[in-house]
Structures are given as structure tokens and as C-alpha cells.
Amino acid sequence: MSYLKNNAAGDGRSYIHGFGNQFESEAIAGALPIGMNSPKTSPLGLYAEQLSGTAFTATRAENRRTWLYRRRPSINEAPQEPYAGNDSWLTAPLRDGVLDPRTLRWRPPHARGEQDFIGSLTTIGGNGSAPDQVGCAIHIYNACRSMEGTAFCNSDGELLVVPQQGSLEVQTELGWLTVRPGEVVLIPRGLCFRILLTDRSARGYVLENYGPAFRLPELGPIGANGLANARDFQCPVAAFDAQESDYRIITKFFGSFWVRQLGHSPFNVVAWHGNLVPFKYDLERLNAFGSVSYDSPDPCISTVLTSPSPQPGTAYIDFVAFPPRWQVAEDTFRPPFFHRNVMTEFMGLIHGIYEGKNDGFLPGGFSLHSCMAPHGPDRDTYVQGTQEASVPKKLQGTMAFMFETKLPVYLNPAVLDWPELDRDYVNCWKGFAPTVV
Numbered sequence: 391m392s393y394l395k396n397n398a399a400g401d402g403r404s405y406i407h408g409f410g411n412q413f414e415s416e417a418i419a420g421a422l423p424i425g426m427n428s429p430k431t432s433p434l435g436l437y438a439e440q441l442s443g444t445a446f447t448a449t450r451a452e453n454r455r456t457w458l459y460r461r462r463p464s465i466n467e468a469p470q471e472p473y474a475g476n477d478s479w480l481t482a483p484l485r486d487g488v489l490d491p492r493t494l495r496w497r498p499p500h501a502r503g504e505q506d507f508i509g510s511l512t513t514i515g516g517n518g519s520a521p522d523q524v525g526c527a528i529h530i531y532n533a534c535r536s537m538e539g540t541a542f543c544n545s546d547g548e549l550l551v552v553p554q555q556g557s558l559e560v561q562t563e564l565g566w567l568t569v570r571p572g573e574v575v576l577i578p579r580g581l582c583f584r585i586l587l588t589d590r591s592a593r594g595y596v597l598e599n600y601g602p603a604f605r606l607p608e609l610g611p612i613g614a615n616g617l618a619n620a621r622d623f624q625c626p627v628a629a630f631d632a633q634e635s636d637y638r639i640i641t642k643f644f645g646s647f648w649v650r651q652l653g654h655s656p657f658n659v660v661a662w663h664g665n666l667v668p669f670k671y672d673l674e675r676l677n678a679f680g681s682v683s684y685d686s687p688d689p690c691i692s693t694v695l696t697s698p699s700p701q702p703g704t705a706y707i708d709f710v711a712f713p714p715r716w717q718v719a720e721d722t723f724r725p726p727f728f729h730r731n732v733m734t735e736f737m738g739l740i741h742g743i744y745e746g747k748n749d750g751f752l753p754g755g756f757s758l759h760s761c762m763a764p765h766g767p768d769r770d771t772y773v774q775g776t777q778e779a780s781v782p783k784k785l786q787g788t789m790a791f792m793f794e795t796k797l798p799v800y801l802n803p804a805v806l807d808w809p810e811l812d813r814d815y816v817n818c819w820k821g822f823a824p825t826v827v
């Protein structure tokens with residue numbers, strides 16, 4: 391498979407492939423009960439426990455749950471106490487959130503203190519309401535420590551992590567995933583996890599989805615194949631910690647942090663089966679589509695995952711990636727066109743140069759174009775786009791992405807004071823001469 395030859399190498403771990411399947415995995419053969427979920431006595435004496443990601447009564451198509459067979463139930467053995475937590479991780483509705491109509495862009499933020507993944511999470515903005523299970527929050531992380539002896543469990547939503555620098559070793563109750571920049575990992579609501587660093591530091595972006603779980607977009611006339619193919623999603627195989635060691639479990643419960651102590655690892659699930667699973671996905675596997683005749687399609691053609699709203703065809707969140715691909719449309723302005731959008735667009739850059747900006751949009755940086763904010767190519771990109779030869783061209787060495795949301799994003803007011811805010815951003819659109827009429 392020559393197209394993916396540069397990223398086809400595995401990370402040494404075993405995974406189960408597929409999206410939305412009913413998976414099952416055993417770290418010890420025979421640990422799963424056969425033909426039933428909750429026998430009077432489970433194999434190996436394990437405790438059976440169900441993790442429900444949707445209402446018991448959700449439609450079969452929506453229903454997500456997983457049965458865990460573990461060395462101890464995940465009940466609290468010790469009192470759960472309020473925890474100071476991370477006051478930079480905000481939860482919607484944002485009490486002091488700011489709506490700002492300007493086109494905004496930030497350079498890559500510097501680390502603020504020596505934190506692990508959870509401690510370093512800093513909210514850029516959010517919308518909707520976690521208690522109402524509507525909307526999302528957008529965060530960045532900038533970690534330089536592993537989560538040793540600490541696990542985290544988020545009651546407020548699933549977490550889509552987009553690493554930009556530094557690989558992550560993600561331990562979950564269902565097993566391990568290794569995730570490098572260019573891949574993304576999704577951790578379901580309520581699943582315990584911790585993140586270890588393999589490099590000196592790690593940074594990236596996080597989308598916290600309070601609403602309906604991410605799923606693959608419909609393909610419509612594209613057909614049965616294309617975009618993110620289900621078989622390319624990878625979920626872990628069962629793996630458990632057998633040793634007894636002290637752990638603290640931090641939870642976020644509708645914006646407030648709590649902590650409890652355990653005398654053992656929460657990662658003690660010996661076997662599991664179900665369809666509520668963490669997974670990772672390599673964005674370069676996106677089977678990108680584009681015009682083979684004329685005009686550039688809307689960016690939704692590159693949707694990887696979507697969280698639908700009750701409004702038909704309109705998502706609370708679309709996660710869209712812009713991977714390397716050929717551009718062949720004839721007599722067409724190929725860079726992203728000028729536009730205004732009822733949806734709010736948060737963009738990040740994992741590596742390379744984004745096709746719509748020649749300068750100033752840096753890997754690790756991000757931009758926010760809110761509802762109806764005019765934006766588009768900077769002037770240099772525009773000039774190049776109008777002058778380039780109408781021949782096939784391959785965009786290479788780039789990976790940008792967008793979180794697009796139907797609700798306006800209320801900003802964490804602190805980010806408007808950050809030194810990384812690019813106060814010259816609008817200058818990239820200076821110099822457009824009037825047309826001759």
C-alpha cells in the first residue's frame with residue numbers, strides 16, 4: 391500500500407480494528423463469561439460491571455455500553471473529597487465567558503508551569519452546557535510530566551485529544567494506546583485513564599464533547615467507502631495492573647473536581663466486551679475527497695467525526711482534518727475561498743503549512759473564526775491561488791484540522807490577554823486592491 395507506506399508502521403501494541411463494533415477482549419483466556427453478561431459467579435471470580443455511555447433505553451443504533459470484568463469493582467472505597475483541581479480547565483456554561491466577533495489567532499502557547507496532562511489543560515472556550523449535555527469545550531495541553539499514580543475520569547463528556555508535539559502513552563480501563571502527533575485519540579465519558587509522556591514534553595489540543603458521542607459522518611452519494619474508514623480505527627486490547635499500589639482518582643463532575651484515594655490501580659479490568667471504547671485514528675488514513683472537475687468543495691468534505699444536533703444536517707461539532715492530497719480542479723481558485731459561516735470554526739495546525747495561510751499560522755497555534763466572521767486566504771495565498779497553473783498539484787507535508795460547532799464559542803477571558811495572541815492577525819488581509827469596477 392504505497393500511499394500510506396510512510397505511516398503504516400505500527401507502534402508495537404496490539405489493537406482491535408473497527409468503529410462502533412461490539413468488540414471483546416481478554417487479557418487472560420477464559421475471563422469473559424460466555425452467553426451472558428452477569429453470571430452468579432464470573433470466570434476467575436472477577437466482578438462484572440457495566441459502563442453505560444447512553445441511556446439504557448437509547449435506540450439500538452445509538453446505544454453504547456461496555457461490560458467490564460475486573461479484579462475489584464470501581465466503587466468508592468474511600469470518601470470522595472472536593473479537589474482544587476485545575477482552575478484553568480473551565481466547564482460550560484463559562485461563568486465569565488466572552489463572545490468576541492473578531493477573527494482571532496494565537497501563536498503556540500508556552501507551558502504554564504510543570505504539569506501533567508490533566509494539570510496543564512487550559513480552556514480556550516466553550517459553548518452549550520455540560521449539565522445539559524449540549525455543546526463542547528476546546529482546550530490545549532502543554533505537559534511535561536506523566537500522570538504517575540494518578541488517574542482521571544471525566545463525567546462531563548468524551549475527550550478527543552489531538553497531539554501536536556510528543557507521543558502519548560494512554561492507559562485506560564480497557565487497555566493501552568500509543569498516540570503520536572498525526573493521530574488522535576478519543577476517551578469516552580466516564581472511562582478512567584492516565585497519560586504518560588514518552589518525550590520531555592507534549593502539547594496539543596483537546597475537544598471535550600458534552601453532547602452526543604462522536605460518530606462517523608454519513609457518506610451520502612460518496613457511497614459505502616471513503617473519508618475515515620471504519621476499519622482504520624483502533625481500540626486497545628484488555629490489559630490490567632496486577633500490583634497493589636496507591637492511586638488517586640481525580641474526577642471532573644460538571645465543572646467541579648473531586649479526588650479519592652485507592653490502595654490499588656483502577657486499571658484492573660481483565661476482560662471486557664461492548665461498543666463504548668477508547669480508540670485512536672491516524673489522520674493520514676483519511677480518504678480525502680475533492681473536486682475532479684471545477685470549484686473547491688466545502689470543507690465538510692473532510693469530516694472525520696461528527697456529533698449531531700437535533701437540527702438535521704447540523705452538528706454540534708464536526709471534527710475535520712486537512713491531510714496531504716492532490717488538487718486537480720481546473721480553472722479554479724484552489725485555496726480556501728473567502729467566506730462567512732453561521733458555524734464557528736476553531737482551527738489548529740499539527741505540522742506543515744496550512745493551505746489557506748502563507749504566514750503566521752504556526753504548528754501548535756490556533757485560530758477562532760466565530761459565527762459570521764469574514765475570513766479566507768491571506769493576500770499572498772490569494773495572489774498565488776489566482777496565478778498558479780491549472781495543473782495537478784499535491785499538497786504535501788501538512789496536517790491541519792478544524793473543530794466546527796453550531797454554537798458560538800464563549801472564550802476564556804484569559805486567552806485574550808495571552809502574549810501569544812497575534813494582535814496583527816488582521817494585517818494578513820491588508821492590501822486587497824479594489825476591482826476595476
Ligand code: FE2
Pocket residue numbers: 729731735759765
Ligand atoms: Fe472557514
